[in-house]
Amino acid sequence: MITVIANLKGGTGKSTVTFNLAIWLQSMGRRVTAIDLDPQQTLADAAALRIEEGVAPALLVEAGAFPDVDFPGDAEEIIIDVGTADLESFKQAIMIADRILVPVTPSQADIWSTQRFVEFLSRNTHGNPPESITFINRADTSRTIHATDEAAAALDALPGLRLIPQRLSNRSVFRDSFSEGLAVFELEPRSIATREFTELAEALYGPGNRSLLARVQKQKISTLVDPAQRLALAAPAEKLAVHGRVSSERLTAAIVAPAAEA
Template sequence: MIFTTAGEKGGSGRSTIAEHFTVWLSKQGFDVLLIDADEQGTASDFTAWREQTLDGNVGYTLVQLVGANLRKQVETMKSKYDHIVIDTGGRDTTSQRAALFASDVAIIPIQPRSHDIWTLAKFTEILEEIQATRATPLIAYTFLNRADITSADNRESAEALSAIEQMTFIDCPVKNRKAYPNSGSAGLTVFEMGEKADLKAINEITELFKRISHVNINVTA
């Protein structure tokens, strides 16, 4: 399948989700391609750090693709991999639209803040435009990312997201934990921290990925 992390707001954690999802899928035994379609190149930087930490054995293939031609290139590569994960920037770009056209599933992480929720009005319009031109529907999942450990904002934002008809809300919030930047600084994921692993982080993001991918396999540290 082809998955794209997308949205209209920067700072929602799309790249972290894309990187973790790619590694998680690879740990299930799948051959995974990670496409960095964000001009900022966050996923590429993560992979470069990962190559240094793991002596080049990152566990997946990375390519950088931007622009309208992305859609055609994805079509030519999809038969070579079990899954493709595309990381796009936090704005309406040609690359993001091309990625969504080519994808089976859109993954839209949202921070539990009012201004992040408001950006979804514009993004739902983009989804509707893309859906109108597709032969098969694009599945769109949204969830709370970088959520406070305990906050009324989480509940209110969850209610707002669950009311959006164009997306399916997954009630598996990914909390704002230090485990993510701590692992990411070395090009690793929370699944790979050994004795320093945060089991709460592992469990919550694993449950999210199971629901997005429909793969029912546990990942241990």
């Protein structure tokens, strides 16, 4: 299945969602190909950092632009991260997608942008767009703030989109894990963020093998951190420590295909 993670508006967390979904699928034993069509290549950078840090499984990302990217024939799942800076690749990705996943942050500007995106999809697929699924990303964590529920209601009213109830809250662990080349469930396996992400992933791809994922998480805890950090990671979620590995330099050039010349 080809899933395109897309939105006309930047800053909605597309690359972070793509990265976490790809690692989750790999941890479930699925053959995954991740493709980065955004000229910023944020997804490719995170994958390169993961390789540099020696984290398994490595995520190899095809990066560039259509038609230069390679689609391996043995992939069970293909996940494509697209950005509007390369509009032609954006359009071509939509044309080949089996479905489109649209992360939306809870703001009026994002709702307007999503409405325009639905119209964009219809225009560029001859009125026959693929299944389009949306969810709230970076939801407010305070129950006294109603912007998230209001945004969800607005999305639910948009024709051409299917809103799923699973949400990812605006939690720093999503940023912290991504900046270390880790999925959120690898950095803080017992956190609320991991629970939210797992619910989202299972809503999109079906129930995962949680016992297998638990073994993967346990292995990472035992091999990636020192004993003191291992104890911290085994503690309750609110006491989890963020282990601070800092990359000296990225190895992007070693695994990322050159972008197509303009």
